[in-house]
């Protein structure tokens with residue numbers, strides 16, 4: 038640690054991946070930062086905008102292991118204490134399933150000035166990129182963002198799928214490719230109509246975005262046939278059926 042005042046850390050959301058969906062502030066901070074810590078989620082186009090000498094990848098390491106969160110936390114403090122202006126760049130919005138809250142607390146505990154710069158979350162933009170509005174006056178007046186990472190058959194699952202089915206609103210599941218069979222079953226068991234439309238959007242707004250659609254009953258085989266892999270969101274609800282209506286007029290993605 039030096040005697041100089043610490044630099045500031047910005048927890049910045051990159052949006053879903055299209056550089057045009059960066060906020061003006063995110064773009065400015067990427068230009069001004071001394072160092073940018075990122076993982077893969079901002080996508081190849083945005084990561085490619087950052088000069089190589091300023092980038093540090095804190096995503097998956099060679100060998101497939103994740104960089105431990107403790108390493109990232111410690112590195113942010115270290116860089117700030119050296120006086121650097123640091124951008125911690127996260128996919129989508131930094132606090133939507135992004136561990137932004139943990140990094141914020143760690144930086145505050147260590148006396149580092151920190152600011153959250155919101156980004157456009159994939160939970161909304163991912164649906165929109167496929168022509169799906171997350172709410173719609175005709176079908177749904179609520180939307181829930183859920184992690185699909187947990188196993189709904191485990192007792193300690195923090196996600197109450199019965200309660201989510203009962204909302205009748207749109208469900209957007211993040212990190213939900215692998216456990217798709219488990220939570221679609223949990224929703225059917227909770228009484229959700231098996232014909233409810235479901236859409237999977239992989240790498241939304243990236244140059245190689247992929248969309249696959251089906252129903253609560255068919256979506257697992259649709260996933261397998263289309264080869265959908267993370268990162269992808271799952272949109273469950275009547276709004277997912279809207280895609281079919283608008284798709285031939287859709288432009289952009």
Ligand code: SAH
Nearest residue numbers: 129130133135158159211212240241269270
């Ligand atoms: N903070 C991020 C979410 C981080 S959790 C946000 O606000 O978007 C990681 C999950 O985000 C992925 O498993 C996937 O479900 C979703 N995700 C992030 N970017 C995505 C993209 N471009 N397309 C589809 N899903 C994406």
